[in-house]
Amino acid sequence: MFKSAKRNPLLTASLLTVVMMAPNAVAHKDHDHSKAEGVVKERLDFMENMGKAMGGLMAVVRGQKDFDAEDVMANLNVIHKQSGQAITKLFPEGSNGAPSEALSKIWADWDGFAEVAGGLRTRVESLKSAVQSAGTDAGAQKAALQQNIRNLGGGCRNCHSEYRKKQNRD
Amino acid sequence: MNSIRLISWLLAGLITCGTGVALYLFLGAPTQQRTLHQIQGDAVRGAYVLRLANCVGCHTDREAGEEGFLSGGEAIATPLGTFFGPNITSDPDYGIGKWDLDQFASALINGVAPNGDHYYPAFPFTFYARLNDQDIVDLWSYMQTVPAVGNPSQSHRIGWPFNQRLLMAAWKTLFLSTSLSQANESRGDAWRRGAYIVEGPGHCGACHSPRGPLGNIDSANRLTGSTIGPDDEATPAIDPLALAEANWTADDLFWLLQIGVLPDGDVIGSSMADVVDDNTGHLNDDDLRAIAEYLVSH
Structure with missing residues (x-):
């Protein structure tokens, strides 16, 4: 019976409407920093900053931006500085609840949380040294970035999959 | 007299039709x-192929370390009950070590266990039904190399009437289909490869499609997202219309599937991060490009 939808303009139109109105369409933005205050606001901004750095690296990896060693290192340094204990110290016990996206599992499993926060540090350090040891040739440096960015992304996912509230676009 | 005769005929007709429908449904x-x-x-x-079909996601307990690999998964909560992916290591008693190739194939494509039991559609056999022969045989070759782990599978927790496995025979009559829904001869190789992965082994629609009251995929609206994805959380729409609406390109999807990074530099979490870990993050660039092309243009 569903196959008839393809030939029925009215049904198709109503299906389209439903789809367009669907609140869970893939890229819906659901961060709302304006209501945040204190440590929650601090870490939402902190994470946004990290996202910007990652976005900058991705633009180079995706060929949307030319490789610029200084710019790439600056972005890597942002993530490096914002990893490990820089993350964990922003999560005092019980500092979750809207608009925070933190899950209470952070405190129930603090050691696991600290481990993935530290894991991000290890990953970004190995990416930095890969880019640095590629010498001064921009092509080789860019290749090193491309080869190791997956590993860095894993560092972000490890934390987001376990300790961050599901976002509408996940 | 006449009315009694009429009623008898009607009853006989109803019983015949009912039996016919029941026979049709169950056989x-x-x-x-x-x-x-x-x-x-x-x-x-x-x-x-194991990665392509994301067997790992449901058959592995992430907390259990190396021993956990394919030896039985975490709880999968659904409106029809809670399911546990069983042990599929080569263990002869607790895994699939005693199976043969035909039994393995039938489990995947017909959703039938070697003892004849019907599987529940939490196991995505409606997708695996589209697996090609080579992929099945290759996967079986690999499965035999998976180290045995003697970990008993957990029983599903399902309420009546869905705990009656026989009902799944009728379910399959209604909902198991093996054909791809679109004629695709006019499309290129990458698109068709993408169609095979998305609608077949990759089973994207298992989480990203709405389901009917019997747990069946609403095929007309497939990939338009679900309000009851993993862990009772909604999954986003990933059909071409929704993707275009949200300005997602095939290249955006490629990087999301490979690394988990969103166009703005944020990185996904939740169950899709697990999918990148277990499944899409292991696929080669050509397959990821193929999936992305199909998703934006089917």
Whole structure:
């Protein structure tokens, strides 16, 4: 019976409407920093900053931006500085609840949380040294970035999959 | 007298129709027979098929370390009950070590266990029904190399009437189909490869499609997102219209599937991060490009 939808303009139109109105369409933005205050606001901004750095690296990896060693290192340094204990110290016990996206599992499993926060540090350090040891040739440096960015992304996912509230676009 | 006769005839008619419908429902499930034995299996390719079909996601307990690999998964909560992916290691008692290739194939494509039991559609056999012969044989070659783990599978927790496995025979008659829904001869190789992965082994629609009251995929609205994805959380729409609406390109999807990074530099979490870990993050660039092309343009 569903196959008839393809030939029925009215049904198709109503299906389209439903789809367009669907609140869970893939890229819906659901961060709302304006209501945040204190440590929650601090870490939402902190994470946004990290996202910007990652976005900058991705633009180079995706060929949307030319490789610029200084710019790439600056972005890597942002993530490096914002990893490990820089993350964990922003999560005092019980500092979750809207608009925070933190899950209470952070405190129930603090050691696991600290481990993935530290894991991000290890990953970004190995990416930095890969880019640095590629010498001064921009092509080789860019290749090193491309080869190791997956590993860095894993560092972000490890934390987001376990300790961050599901976002509408996940 | 006449009315009694009329009622008798009506009753007889109803019983005949009812029996007919019941017979159709319980015996009409499509069953595929594949001839696989002359095909040479490649365990290395099979390890790739394991990732392509994301077996790991439901058959592995992430908390259990190396022993956990394919030896039984975490709880999968659904409106029809809670399911546990069983142990599929090569253990002869607790895993699938005593199975043969035909039994393995039938489990995947017909959703039938070696003892004849019907599987529940939490196991995505409606997608695996589209697996090609080579992928099945390669996967079987690989499965035989998976180290045995003697970990008993957990029983599903399902309420009546869905705990009656026999009902799944009728379910299959209604909902198991093996054909791709679109004619695709006019499309290129990458698109068709993408169609095969998305609608077949990759089973994207298992989480990203709405389901009917019987747990069936709403095929007309497939990939338009679900309000009851993993862990009772909604999944986003990933059909071409929704993707275009949200300005997602095939290249955006490629990087999301490979690394988990969103166009703005944020990185996904939740169950899709697990999918990148277990499944899409292991696929080669050509397959990821193919999936992305199909998703934006089917």
